[in-house]
Amino acid sequence: MPVVTPLMQRFGLRHPILQAPMAGGGDTPALVAAVSEAGGLGSIGAAYLTPDQILETARAVRARTARPFGLNLFSPTPVPELPADADRAVARVAPFYAELGLPVPSFPLPQGPDFDAQLTAALDSGAAVISFTFGLPPAAALAAIKARGPALFGTATTVEEAVAWHRAGADAIVAQGSEAGGHRGSFAVDFADAMIGTMALVPQIADAVPLPVVASGGIMDGRGIAAALALGAEAVQMGTAFLTCDEAGVSDSYKAAILAAREHETRLTRAFSGRPARGIVNRFMTAVEPPGETSAALPFPLQNALTRPLRGAAGKAGRAEFLSLWAGQGLRLARRQPAADLVARLAAETEAAIGRLRG
Ligand SMILES: Cc1cc2nc3c(=O)[nH]c(=O)nc-3n(C[C@H](O)[C@H](O)[C@H](O)COP(=O)(O)O)c2cc1C
Numbered sequence: 626m627p628v629v630t631p632l633m634q635r636f637g638l639r640h641p642i643l644q645a646p647m648a649g650g651g652d653t654p655a656l657v658a659a660v661s662e663a664g665g666l667g668s669i670g671a672a673y674l675t676p677d678q679i680l681e682t683a684r685a686v687r688a689r690t691a692r693p694f695g696l697n698l699f700s701p702t703p704v705p706e707l708p709a710d711a712d713r714a715v716a717r718v719a720p721f722y723a724e725l726g727l728p729v730p731s732f733p734l735p736q737g738p739d740f741d742a743q744l745t746a747a748l749d750s751g752a753a754v755i756s757f758t759f760g761l762p763p764a765a766a767l768a769a770i771k772a773r774g775p776a777l778f779g780t781a782t783t784v785e786e787a788v789a790w791h792r793a794g795a796d797a798i799v800a801q802g803s804e805a806g807g808h809r810g811s812f813a814v815d816f817a818d819a820m821i822g823t824m825a826l827v828p829q830i831a832d833a834v835p836l837p838v839v840a841s842g843g844i845m846d847g848r849g850i851a852a853a854l855a856l857g858a859e860a861v862q863m864g865t866a867f868l869t870c871d872e873a874g875v876s877d878s879y880k881a882a883i884l885a886a887r888e889h890e891t892r893l894t895r896a897f898s899g900r901p902a903r904g905i906v907n908r909f910m911t912a913v914e915p916p917g918e919t920s921a922a923l924p925f926p927l928q929n930a931l932t933r934p935l936r937g938a939a940g941k942a943g944r945a946e947f948l949s950l951w952a953g954q955g956l957r958l959a960r961r962q963p964a965a966d967l968v969a970r971l972a973a974e975t976e977a978a979i980g981r982l983r984g
Contacts, residue, residue: 645807652669665968672743761790827840903954935947
C-alpha cells in the first residue's frame with residue numbers, strides 16, 4: 626500500500642519526498658520541476674537570487690510543471706562589523722585567488738539582495754510553500770505570508786526552535802539533523818550544541834509540536850524514508866541525493882566529488898560563508914581552517930561575499946578543491962540519474978522497506 630500522509634494530501638503529492646532548496650545553483654528549474662512532476666515537491670533555493678531572478682526562476686519552473694513547488698529564503702541575520710583581524714581572512718584566501726588569476730575582492734564587500742524585495746517576489750512567484758532557514762523572519766514577513774496564502778515551513782535543529790516556529794504560525798517543521806549537507810539552520814541554540822542527529826531529532830520534535838514534521842539530513846534512499854516515517858515524519862527533505870541528478874546545476878567535478886567521497890569525509894566549516902555548513906573536506910577548507918586552529922573566516926555573510934568570486938570561477942573551471950562542496954553524511958549512497966528516476970526509485974524502495982518490516 627502506497628504511503629499517504631496528511632502533508633502529502635495537502636499538496637497533492639504522490640510521494641513523501643521534498644527536494645531540498647539548494648541556494649547557489651544546484652536546484653535548477655529543470656530539477657525543481659522534474660521532482661514536482663514526478664510526484665514529490667521541488668523547491669527553489671532563492672536566498673542568493675535578486676527579486677527579478679526569483680520571478681524568472683519561478684516562471685521557468687511553472688513553464689515546465691503545473692504542480693506545486695516550494696521556494697526558500699534565508700531569514701535575515703544582522704550584518705556584523707568587519708572584525709579587527711579581517712586581514713587574516715584575506716591572507717588565507719588570497720593565494721587561491723592568485724592561483725585562478727583573479728583579484729581578491731576589496732572592502733566594503735558587496736551585500737546580498739534586499740530581503741523585503743526577495744519576499745515580495747517570493748509571494749508573487751506562485752510557490753505553494755515558502756520556507757525559511759537561519760531563524761524566524763520579521764513579524765511583518767510572517768504576516769504577509771499569512772495574508773497571501775502559501776504554506777509556511779520553518780527549519781528547526783532543536784525542539785526549542787520547532788516550538789518557536791509553531792508559535793510563529795508555521796504549517797510544518799523541517800527538522801534538520803546534524804547529518805545534513807549545507808548550512809545549519811540553527812538560531813536559538815549555539816551551533817555546536819545544536820548538532821542533533823536526524824534519528825534523535827525527528828521524534829522529539831514530532832512529540833513536542835502539533836505540526837507535520839519533514840525529516841532532513843542524511844536521508845538518501847527508501848530505507849531512510851521509511852525510517853523517517855516510522856519516527857513520526859510526514860515527509861522527508863533530501864538535498865545531497867538530488868545533487869548528483871542529471872538536472873542538478875552543480876559542476877561535474879562537484880558531482881564526481883560526492884560520488885567518490887566517503888561518510889567520514891565531510892565536516893562542518895565556516896570557511897566559505899562564515900556560517901557553519903557541512904561539506905566535503907577539500908584544500909580550501911583546510912587552508913582557511915587548519916585542524917586545531919581557530920577559523921580564519923569572517924563572520925557570515927562577509928566571508929560569503931569574500932569567497933563568492935572564487936567559488937564562481939572555480940565552478941566554471943571545474944576546480945572542486947576551491948568549491949564549497951556541500952554534502953551530507955549519507956553521500957556514499959548517492960546515485961547519478963535523472964531526477965524522475967530517482968523519485969520513482971525512492972518511492973519503490975520505501976514501499977519495499979515498509980513491506981520487509983511488515984514481513
Ligand atoms: C548544496 C546544498 C545547498 C543547500 N541550500 C539550502 C538552502 O538554500 N536553504 C535551506 O533551507 N537548506 C539548504 N540546504 C540544506 C537542506 O535543506 C537539507 O537540510 C539538507 O540537504 C539535508 O541533508 P542531505 O543533504 O543529507 O539530504 C542545502 C543543502 C545542500 C546539500
